[in-house]
Amino acid sequence: MIELIRTNxxxxxxxVEALLRDxxxxxxxxxxxxxxLDGSIGILPRRIMIxxxxxxxxxxxxxxxxIEHEIRRK
Known part of the structure; x- marks a missing residue:
């Protein structure tokens, strides 16, 4: 799997989840x-893997x- 995006x-x-699912x-x-772990304040980013x-x-x-600016580059 590779990381497509990383964001909080x-x-x-x-x-992105909806776009990929559709x-x-x-x-x-x-x-x-x-x-x-971060107390639900959203400082730790989540990653979408594909x-x-x-x-x-x-x-x-x-x-x-x-939203191409969200794409993680290699």
């Missing part, structure tokens, strides 16, 4: 429960949605 913005996480791209949100084979399609999907 819950809205971006939800949006496109049939499997994903895993890592560090989702880390808010327990299969490397889906990387090009997922990056294009985020670019088409206008």
């Amino acid at each position: 913005d819950a809205v971006i996480i939800s949006f 496109a049939g791209i499997g994903s895993f949100t890592a560090d989702e429960n880390m808010s327990v 299969d490397a084979d889906d990387a090009d399609e997922a990056r294009q999907l985020l670019t088409d949605a206008g």
Whole structure:
């Protein structure tokens, strides 16, 4: 798996999860429960992980949605 995005913005996480789900791209949100450690103030970022084979399609999907600035570069 590779990291597609890393952010502590819950809205971006939800949006990307929905985009990937609707496109049939499997994903895993890592560090989702880390808010327990930071007291739910959102300082620890969450990562959306995808299969490397889906990387090009997922990056294009985020670019088409206008959030290409969120994409993690290699």
